[in-house]
Amino acid sequence: MFLMMLINHSVAVVVEDRRNRTMERVYAAPVRSFDIAAGHFIGSVLIGTLQVLAIAALIRLVFGYDYGVPAWMQIVVMECFILAALGIASAVAGFVRNTRNLNIINTLIMTPTCMLGGCFWPIDIMPSFMRKLANFVPQKWAIEAMELGASGASLDRIALPLGILLLFAAVLLGFGAAVLRPAQ
Numbered sequence: 001m002f003l004m005m006l007i008n009h010s011v012a013v014v015v016e017d018r019r020n021r022t023m024e025r026v027y028a029a030p031v032r033s034f035d036i037a038a039g040h041f042i043g044s045v046l047i048g049t050l051q052v053l054a055i056a057a058l059i060r061l062v063f064g065y066d067y068g069v070p071a072w073m074q075i076v077v078m079e080c081f082i083l084a085a086l087g088i089a090s091a092v093a094g095f096v097r098n099t100r101n102l103n104i105i106n107t108l109i110m111t112p113t114c115m116l117g118g119c120f121w122p123i124d125i126m127p128s129f130m131r132k133l134a135n136f137v138p139q140k141w142a143i144e145a146m147e148l149g150a151s152g153a154s155l156d157r158i159a160l161p162l163g164i165l166l167l168f169a170a171v172l173l174g175f176g177a178a179v180l181r182p183a184q
Helices: 002-019 022-027 034-061 072-091 099-115 128-136 138-150 158-181
Strands: none
Touching: 002 022, 002 034, 002 072, 002 099, 022 034, 034 072, 034 158, 072 099, 072 138, 072 158, 099 128, 099 138, 138 158
């Protein structure tokens, strides 16, 4: 949830640029639109990566807690989740015009999806219809990949949850990049 909040704040910068018409000036430059969108998204991914690395280092090195997932696997899973979270935030950002509304709407999306995805309690205790709904949120797939990694699964066994996270990312980032572009 905190990772999603951080990603939301980095996407809020793009919304603020659009509101201040800074984005229109950037898109007027002789640079491809893809490069501009990729620059925004890569910056957000780097911010999320720094948060993941800092928390992982704190947990593993300072507190000495090992929860059974190899560090490289944790980073791979979290990077895929960062992309999916960025997709959600950018897709929502395409529909709002100011950062205040973006923060409110993203909080209204993040909290229930974290609950549904198993961030606050195990999915197994939820009714069956909610377990089926959990398949439509990326948190469920990130947690499932971590649980598989903790049980000793190899990268090929966690390929399905990672693929689903990357599918979330591709669809939502594509949509977000298209709707965040300023009007011609």
